Amino acid sequence: xxxxxxxxxxxxxxxxxxxxxxxxxxxxxxxxxxxxxxxxxxxxxxxxxxxxxxxxxxxxxxxxxxxxxxxxxxx
Numbered sequence: 022x023x024x025x026x027x028x029x030x031x032x033x034x035x036x037x038x039x040x041x042x043x044x045x046x047x048x049x050x051x052x053x054x055x056x057x058x059x060x061x062x063x064x065x066x067x068x069x070x071x072x073x074x075x076x077x078x079x080x081x082x083x084x085x086x087x088x089x090x091x092x093x094x095x096x
Contacts, residue, residue, distance in 0.1 A: 024072075026079045028052055034083045 030052035033040045056073070063069050 026076055028055060031079060
């Protein structure tokens with residue numbers, strides 16, 4: 022099963038350089054398509070669950086690190 026966190030979407034979210042909205046939108050659409058294809062092709066739902074949960078944890082991690090770097094918080 023593919024690791025979704027290696028896709029361009031995660032790379033764009035985690036890199037510190039400026040990224041255009043169009044780039045994010047295109048990579049997000051590709052990411053969602055990959056999730057759909059993986060979910061439809063995988064018969065073992067526990068694998069799909071683990072894959073999606075791992076992706077969610079990575080997104081939360083990116084969000085938390087960007088808040089920390091910008092001096093923001095969870096007020």
